[in-house]
Amino acid sequence: MLEENERKNDLILFAVVDLITATNRADILDPALMRSGRLDRKIEFPHPTEEARARILQIHSRKMNVHPDVNFEELARSTDDFNGAQLKAVCVEAGMLALRRDATEVNHEDFNEGIIQVQAKKKASLNYYA
Numbered sequence: 001m002l003e004e005n006e007r008k009n010d011l012i013l014f015a016v017v018d019l020i021t022a023t024n025r026a027d028i029l030d031p032a033l034m035r036s037g038r039l040d041r042k043i044e045f046p047h048p049t050e051e052a053r054a055r056i057l058q059i060h061s062r063k064m065n066v067h068p069d070v071n072f073e074e075l076a077r078s079t080d081d082f083n084g085a086q087l088k089a090v091c092v093e094a095g096m097l098a099l100r101r102d103a104t105e106v107n108h109e110d111f112n113e114g115i116i117q118v119q120a121k122k123k124a125s126l127n128y129y130a
Contacts, residue, residue, distance in 0.1 A: 021033075021039070024083075047081055047082065047083055048082075048083070048084065048087075050073075050076045050077060050080075051076070053075075053076035053079050053082065053087060054072040054073050054075070054076035055072075056084055056087045056088070057072045057075055057076060057079075057087055057090065057091060057111075058072050060087065060088045060091040060092075061091045061094070061095075061106065064091070064094075064095055064098075064106050065104060065105045065106065066105060066106050067105040067106065067107040067108065069107070069108055070106070070107065070108045070111060071108060074108075075090075075108075075111050075112070075115065078112070078115055079115055082118070082122075086118050086122065089114075089118045089121075090111060090114040090115050090118050091111075091114065092114075093113070093114030093117045093118060094106050094110040094111045094113070094114035095110075097110045097113055097114065098110045
């Protein structure tokens, strides 16, 4: 009788287990995972809009000494299809470039070069999975 109650309790415990999965490469998932009944919901987070990209760049560079001529809207236009992590990487690269130049401010050209470097890494990682 005690064993039977333990089994019922085990079943109850397993019934309340939720699983959350995440991927940035849904295109290479095993089709068996996507069959009906396996996952209840699929939530997608699209890439940020141009306005959101400009704001993300501002947020990640707020602790940097940024030259007043840096145009975040223009930078956002040249970062189409970038996600938040890639935009942060652009800011980090721009800061590193300014440090290498012994500059006291991060200028617009540093950000442009950061975009180029992140795009190159993005293409290299896509080729790895292709």
